[in-house]
Amino acid sequence: MPIPPKKILIVEDHLFFRAMLVRLVRDEPDMIVCGQTDNVADALNLIDQTHPDVALVDLTLSGSNGLDLVNELSLKNVELPVLVLSMHPKNLCADRVIRAGAKAYVSKQELPEAVVAAIRTLFAEAVPA
């Protein structure tokens, strides 16, 4: 039986960048985008409704930040691996993000292949539906 594609939620507040991330994920045969939004409240609703396998979340969101989403998930006992993406280099930010409960960190200094590879490393962490 073919393995169903993994569902990815994308949370990024800059429209152009979000649209490009959606394209990036959609181009991968083993992934689909199950939802996209620019804020934490909508992300929580989408997680309830679509049960993603991995969330790709920008650290800087309008009016809040990606770690707020990580904290909310932890409070609600939702086991969703979160990959945090930000413009800051890995050495400045990764530790703080991982300590806050995210599973991985990718800097916008990296190339698209690194983002896709980082998402894929989290598939093993995804909770079976």
Place this chain on the structure above:
Amino acid sequence: MNPSCRKKKRILVVEDHPLFRAMLVQLIDQQPGMSVCGEASNISDALTIIEQQAPDAAIIDLTLTGSSGLELIKDLKARNIQLPVLVLSMHSERLYAERVLHAGAKGFISKEETPEQVIAAIHAVTHGEIYVSKQISQQILERQTRGGKPTAATGVELLSDREIEVYQLMGEGLSSCEISARLRLAPTTVDSYRARIKDKLGIKNAASLYQHAARWVAERSV
């Protein structure tokens, strides 16, 4: 070479975030009528590529490693290089669109637009048109119909291009010395820019100026 390939518009992409640049390059290369002929993250590399590749247009971010896209546009104008430039930026369209047009760019598009809009904007500038959003075009037309008088500018809108650059770098935490090195200006010149910024924004002291600048930068960060 296939004749249709020769007709493709050759685009230079100048953007300092590797991920964003790679995505933009991919988007452009997927379009039938255009292809990317070079990529750069700074002014010096961009100028070399322009000289060697003679692109049909350049798409330039306002924030570049060690400098600003606005400086690159001014450099092109100073060297009399007729290259249509589209500025793609996360910075406020209201604050920057007219500045980049005055500097010599042919268009401004915000990173808040869709990829389809960005492609439409590149098409426009490569075909000799000027591209700005409807809102900015309205803003410009309204001022023209008022006889060219500017609207009542407030806050950062009152600052000159150079003053905004200094304000931005202060907000990123750079000292006067570091700013003078970065912008290749004398320290006394940076000090006079700082004094003018303080006056224009009605800020009382240096500490408060740094706080305002840091808040302004934080509000606008990606």
